[in-house]
Amino acid sequence: MAAAGSTAKAAGVLHLTQSAVSRALVLAEDKLGVALFERRARGIVPTSAGLRLISGAGAILAQLGELERHAGEAATRPVQVRLVCECYTAYRWLPSALTRLRATLPGLEVALVLESSSDPVAALIAREVDVALLTTSAVRGAVRDQPLFSDEIVFVIAASHPLATRASLTPADLRAYPLITSTKAAPAESRGVFRQIFGRRIPELEFLRLPLTEAILDMARAGMGIAILSEWVASGYLEHGDLVVKRMGTGPVRRPWRIAFRRDAAESAKLLAGALEGSAPRVYPAPAPAARRQRA
Numbered sequence: 001m002a003a004a005g006s007t008a009k010a011a012g013v014l015h016l017t018q019s020a021v022s023r024a025l026v027l028a029e030d031k032l033g034v035a036l037f038e039r040r041a042r043g044i045v046p047t048s049a050g051l052r053l054i055s056g057a058g059a060i061l062a063q064l065g066e067l068e069r070h071a072g073e074a075a076t077r078p079v080q081v082r083l084v085c086e087c088y089t090a091y092r093w094l095p096s097a098l099t100r101l102r103a104t105l106p107g108l109e110v111a112l113v114l115e116s117s118s119d120p121v122a123a124l125i126a127r128e129v130d131v132a133l134l135t136t137s138a139v140r141g142a143v144r145d146q147p148l149f150s151d152e153i154v155f156v157i158a159a160s161h162p163l164a165t166r167a168s169l170t171p172a173d174l175r176a177y178p179l180i181t182s183t184k185a186a187p188a189e190s191r192g193v194f195r196q197i198f199g200r201r202i203p204e205l206e207f208l209r210l211p212l213t214e215a216i217l218d219m220a221r222a223g224m225g226i227a228i229l230s231e232w233v234a235s236g237y238l239e240h241g242d243l244v245v246k247r248m249g250t251g252p253v254r255r256p257w258r259i260a261f262r263r264d265a266a267e268s269a270k271l272l273a274g275a276l277e278g279s280a281p282r283v284y285p286a287p288a289p290a291a292r293r294q295r296a
Contacts, residue, residue, distance in 0.1 A: 080111065083133070094112070108275075147258055152283065154246070168246060216229065
């Protein structure tokens with residue numbers, strides 16, 4: 001207003017009506033109990049009190065502008081989250097999923113910490129990672145977890161295998177042929193899978209354990225047994241038609257996943273969980289939630 005020289009010109013600069021500017025000036029003078037401008041025929045000029053206010057206001061307004069700028073930067077600055085997966089099979093699809101998520105969650109940057117896969121809960125406690133995807137490990141200390149999703153354990157055989165024409169497999173089939181699995185499979189995870197098939201009394205089974213996924217699938221392709229894999233892994237090797245995927249006749253064998261996090265990363269974990277739920281590849285369509293099936 002002081003620079004404009006009149007309430008009319010100040011109104012134009014401020015994009016307000018002249019009456020609104022005049023009313024704001026009156027309110028300011030009433031609050032301070034002193035006149036800030038003298039009204040003259042050619043406009044208004046600051047009083048001594050007005051000059052003191054104007055001289056000090058510049059620094060305050062500059063500080064306010066800087067504060068607003070920093071606040072805006074903080075609101076748009078990406079949140080960086082360090083993520084580890086307990087089971088290496090998730091790394092088959094997770095990097096691609098995270099790349100797609102950047103388009104929908106530009107404020108969330110996720111970095112994979114592969115070296116902490118062997119003990120993700122310890123890494124969370126040591127603050128080496130912020131969020132972990134777990135299959136078997138129990139949380140402890142200040143770490144919290146919640147259910148995330150499940151993948152299906154599928155059975156891969158050669159297209160020329162005697163079981164290839166079967167619609168599904170039986171527990172007897174798994175006893176009759178060698179089972180080809182990874183040397184990295186956790187014992188607790190394996191027990192959980194076979195309990196779904198055989199119940200509490202798991203029979204003696206023949207295993208061929210190999211360290212590499214390609215070797216597992218090559219053994220299956222050669223007809224040397226039944227490969228047991230996550231659907232995430234199997235989905236990438238079916239396009240040539242020399243391998244086929246089977247389910248158990250008793251229904252899908254599912255492996256539950258949980259997302260674990262410290263309290264300070266709870267919001268990031270929530271965003272990540274919601275985004276990842278529908279991102280994993282599926283050999284078979286995921287079943288509808290139980291409540292939805294009951295209503296159908």
